[in-house]
Amino acid sequence: xxxxxxxxxxxxxxxxxxxxxxxxxxxRAASMGCVQADYAGKPVIAIINTWGDINPCHSHxxxxxxxxxxxxxxxxxxxxxxxxxxxxxTFQKPTTxxxxxxxxxxxxxxxxxxxxxxxxxMGGCDKTTPALLMGAxxxxxxxxxxxxxxxxxxxxxxxxLGSGSDVAKYWAERRAGNIDLKAWTEIESGIARSAGTxxxxxxxxxxxxxxxxxxxxxxxxxxIPAVDSNHAKMANCSGRRVVEMVWEDLKPRDILRGxxxxxxxxxxxxxxxxxxxxxxxIALAGRxxxxxxxxxxxxxxxxxxxxxxxxxxxxxxxxxxxYAGGLSALLRALALHLDLGCLTVTxxxxxxxxxxxxxxxxxxxxxxxxxxxxxxGLAILHGNLAPNGAVIKASAAESRLLKHSGRAIxxxxxxxxxxxxxxxxxxxxxxxxxxxxxxxPKGAPGMPEWGNLPIPQKLLKAGIRDMVRISDARMSGTSYxxxxxxxxxxxxxxxxxxxxxxxxIIELDVxxxxxxxxxxDDEIARxxxxxxxxxxxxxxxxxxxxxxxxxxxxxxxDFDFLEGTAPIPEPEIH
Ligand code: FES
Numbered sequence: 145x146x147x148x149x150x151x152x153x154x155x156x157x158x159x160x161x162x163x164x165x166x167x168x169x170x171x172r173a174a175s176m177g178c179v180q181a182d183y184a185g186k187p188v189i190a191i192i193n194t195w196g197d198i199n200p201c202h203s204h205x206x207x208x209x210x211x212x213x214x215x216x217x218x219x220x221x222x223x224x225x226x227x228x229x230x231x232x233x234t235f236q237k238p239t240t241x242x243x244x245x246x247x248x249x250x251x252x253x254x255x256x257x258x259x260x261x262x263x264x265x266m267g268g269c270d271k272t273t274p275a276l277l278m279g280a281x282x283x284x285x286x287x288x289x290x291x292x293x294x295x296x297x298x299x300x301x302x303x304x305l306g307s308g309s310d311v312a313k314y315w316a317e318r319r320a321g322n323i324d325l326k327a328w329t330e331i332e333s334g335i336a337r338s339a340g341t342x343x344x345x346x347x348x349x350x351x352x353x354x355x356x357x358x359x360x361x362x363x364x365x366x367x368i369p370a371v372d373s374n375h376a377k378m379a380n381c382s383g384r385r386v387v388e389m390v391w392e393d394l395k396p397r398d399i400l401r402g403x404x405x406x407x408x409x410x411x412x413x414x415x416x417x418x419x420x421x422x423x424x425x426i427a428l429a430g431r432x433x434x435x436x437x438x439x440x441x442x443x444x445x446x447x448x449x450x451x452x453x454x455x456x457x458x459x460x461x462x463x464x465x466x467y468a469g470g471l472s473a474l475l476r477a478l479a480l481h482l483d484l485g486c487l488t489v490t491x492x493x494x495x496x497x498x499x500x501x502x503x504x505x506x507x508x509x510x511x512x513x514x515x516x517x518x519x520x521g522l523a524i525l526h527g528n529l530a531p532n533g534a535v536i537k538a539s540a541a542e543s544r545l546l547k548h549s550g551r552a553i554x555x556x557x558x559x560x561x562x563x564x565x566x567x568x569x570x571x572x573x574x575x576x577x578x579x580x581x582x583x584x585p586k587g588a589p590g591m592p593e594w595g596n597l598p599i600p601q602k603l604l605k606a607g608i609r610d611m612v613r614i615s616d617a618r619m620s621g622t623s624y625x626x627x628x629x630x631x632x633x634x635x636x637x638x639x640x641x642x643x644x645x646x647x648x649i650i651e652l653d654v655x656x657x658x659x660x661x662x663x664x665d666d667e668i669a670r671x672x673x674x675x676x677x678x679x680x681x682x683x684x685x686x687x688x689x690x691x692x693x694x695x696x697x698x699x700x701x702d703f704d705f706l707e708g709t710a711p712i713p714e715p716e717i718h
Contacts, residue, residue, distance in 0.1 A: 147391045150185035154285070155222075157717055158259035159183055165717055169259070183222040187390035189383070190260035191216075191223055192251055192276060194267045196230030201269035201348065202292050204339035204370055211376045212264050212290060215383025221262075221390070223383065226254050231271045233348075241618065242590030242690065244271040244278075244424075245703050251279025257715055260285060262390040264382055265360075268292025268341045268370075270621075273351035274424035277360060281396045281431040282706065286389035288489045289360040290382045291352035293370035294462035295340035300327075305335045307342035308622020309456040312596065319566075320604040340370025343462040344455040346621035350417035351424060353471050354408045358428070359399045359488035363497040367470030369463055385489060394491060397709065400432040403483040407494065409441055410481045413448035413521045414474060416457030418621025419535050419629055422522075426700030433709040438533040438698050442524035442657065448481055449515035450539060453508050456624040457539040458516050460508045468508035472501035477511055525628065527660040528668065529614070529640050529650070532632035532698045537619075538654050541626035542610040546654040548626075550575040550612060552661070554646045557582055558594055566601040574603060577612045577650040581641045584616030584634025585694045585701050586680070589687070595619035595629040612652055614659070616641055616697070628652065628659060630697040636678065637696075643671040 150156065158169045173183065191212050195205035209225050216223035229247045231240040255263055265276040268291045280287040298305025314331055317323045341348035352366035362382055368375045405425060412421045422441055429436045451474055453459050460468075475482065476498045484495025503509045510516055521539040526532075538546055553576050555561035561580055564570055572578070578597045585591045595617040599608055613627045616634035633639035640661070644650075649662040663671075682688045693703040 148393050153185070153187060153261050153390070154714075155183070155188040155259035155261050187221045187261040187387050188259050189216045189221045189223050189386055189390070190255055190258065190263040191225040192228050192254060192263055192265050193225055194228050194230040194247070194272045194276070196232065198235050199230040199232035199269055200234065200336065200339070201232065201341045202230060202267070205266050205292060208290070208376060208379045209266060211379035212266070212383040215380040216387055219384040219387035221387035224258070224260070226258070228254065231269060231275065233270045238588060239590040239592035240271040241592065241701070244275045245706060246686065247272065247275035248278035248282070248706065251276050252283045255280070255283040255285055256712070262286035262386045264386055265289045266292070268348055268352055270347040270351065270420065273348070273355055274428060277355060278428055278431045278702070278706075281400065281428065284395045284397050286386060286394055287360065287396050288362070288382045288386045288389065289355045290379050291355065291361060291366045293340050293368050293372070293375050294343040294349055295336060296338040296369060296371065297343060297461050297463050298335040298337060300331050300334040304461065305331065306344040306455040306461050306622070307335055308346050308620050309344050309624060310335060312623055316599065316604055316609065319601050338371045342622055344622050345416050345418070345452060345457065345462070347418040347420040348621070349462050350412065350415060350421050350621055353415055353417070354411060354421060354425065356471055357408045357411045357475065357494070358404050359486060359494065360396070362490065364470050364472045367462065367466040369466055389489060392491060394489070397432055399487050399489065400434065401486060402434050404486045405429050405434060405436050406440070406444065407482045407486060409436070409444045410448045410478065411475070412441075413445050413450060414478045414481070415452045416450050416454060416516070416521055416539055419522065419537050420618055420621055422535055422630065423618070423697055423701050427702040430700055430702055430707040438524045441522060445522045446519050448521075449512060449519060450517035450521050451477055451510045451512070451515055453510060453516050456622060457521065464505070464508050468505035469501055469503045472498045473503045474509050476501045477503060477509060480512065523654050523657055525654070525657050525659040527658045528663075529644070529659045529661050530631045531640065532696065534628050534631040534659055536626070536628045536654060537624075540624035545610060545612050545626035545652070547652070548575070548612050549649055549651040550577040552577050552579050552644055552646060552648045552650050554579045554581065554644055561597065565598055568602055570600050570602070572600045572603060574608050574611065577614060577652070579641070579644060579650070580613075580615040580617060581635035581644075582678070584631070584636055585696060586691055587616060587634050587636030589681070589691060591616075591618050591697065591701065593618050593620040593623075595627050596623040596625055597627070612650070614641070614650065632696045632698040634696065638672070638675060638677065640668065642675055643668055
């Protein structure tokens with residue numbers, strides 16, 4: 145492979161010429177203690193770090209950036225850390241999804257406007273991964289992803305706790321009166337024991353795993369617990385490797401192919417991954433000029449077995465997955481369902497990367513002849529309630545609900561849902577279908593993770609733990625239940641969910657991939673004629689831009705002006 149020469153480095157335009165501007169760049173580098181030998185003729189590696197005091201999942205990334213820098217220096221590069229907007233899932237409101245595209249824009253423009261030759265992307269908490277990757281794909285400089293890594297297992301009175309999944313489980317028990325405040329407070333102290341991302345196969349672990357499948361992390365990187373010493377070594381190796389990638393000119397859009405995305409989609413199902421992956425993968429593909437659709441997910445879901453026995457679809461946690469061989473071992477077991485010829489950041493194929501991987505615990509990572517589920521972990525639904533599609537994670541629902549009809553109880557907002565849900569007068573039984581609308585990309589706005597609607601308290605007390613729930617919202621990857629999500633088009637823009645009335649019969653048929661309201665076409669047309677849109681809530685600012693440009697869930701929720709690969713000129717330096 146021809147290697148770049150130092151004068152063709154992008155950063156040379158800033159540091160190299162004998163002119164007034166370059167004098168300014170060099171003299172200010174000197175003011176930070178750098179001599180020309182530090183950077184002259186070397187790849188400048190931007191370390192885009194989403195560390196922040198408000199983001200517990202990334203609390204170790206400040207020191208981990210030093211490991212990356214060590215690797216960059218050792219390989220002959222010049223590391224430059226650039227802090228970026230941290231999207232902390234637990235603290236940021238109304239939802240991190242509101243800001244995924246903003247971090248993607250920041251990543252792209254940081255790389256464009258500064259003298260970067262390559263980059264290391266540091267993130268992990270849910271939306272940070274797709275955001276960093278979307279920006280890097282659009283900028284198309286050599287890029288490697290350092291995933292934050294999952295937390296250690298949670299622990300309470302000897303019980304293993306998984307973030308998110310067990311919060312929902314024990315909160316339901318508390319609302320049912322089975323857990324007191326003392327126990328609840330102990331759980332609060334035991335469920336998040338270290339730095340790192342949620343340690344179930346939630347959105348964070350799903351997206352970091354898929355990033356590795358797409359070819360953007362070193363082999364095995366996404367499975368390493370955040371506080372394991374191997375995590376620091378992986379960060380160091382990533383810093384070393386990206387310098388080589390610059391000389392090799394190995395860029396994101398050289399790596400990504402349609403087959404890379406098919407591998408990623410198949411991996412979602414083999415991992416029992418988050419429904420959020422559907423939105424993020426469509427958006428990522430859009431940045432690479434590759435078209436994938438909801439149908440691709442449904443087709444591959446029918447064929448791909450669930451091999452990772454990890455919560456919320458299975459039994460174990462990410463720490464167990466790592467000890468069992470991690471993602472590399474799973475991908476090797478899944479080989480028949482993958483295109484192993486796809487290129488990765490190592491400069492080798494996915495198949496070469498995982499060829500020596502082994503499974504060390506056959507209950508955590510199953511083989512093709514002993515899967516957790518033979519297929520169908522996720523289904524794409526269509527029908528008169530979701531003309532452009534909706535998503536259900538069938539593997540995380542009680543199977544009796546996958547073919548179900550029931551009377552709709554409709555909430556127009558989260559506040560209304562909260563106010564009515566535990567009212568003893570709520571006319572709900574176990575067969576009712578709970579519906580939340582105005583919770584989509586524009587409606588909420590930001591498409592928050594409200595899709596796992598709570599079960600009414602009186603039904604919890606009667607022992608009910610799952611019901612059919614429908615919304616245009618998303619659901620946390622750590623959640624479970626018969627929740628139909630991402631209904632498109634959303635109700636806020638006049639999707640049929642907006643036309644549903646309380647008491648209408650809803651029919652869910654997952655085997656037939658159908659979601660319908662039993663309402664005649666004529667009646668739907670009458671209701672549509674009477675429907676009036678609500679005004680947006682943002683008179684100015686980022687929220688206004690968001691409302692004007694956000695796309696629907698089935699299209700990946702990117703901003704319309706960020707998609708595609710149309711070239712943008714390099715900045716003038718004057
Ligand atoms: Fe950050 Fe779950 S809250 S990964």
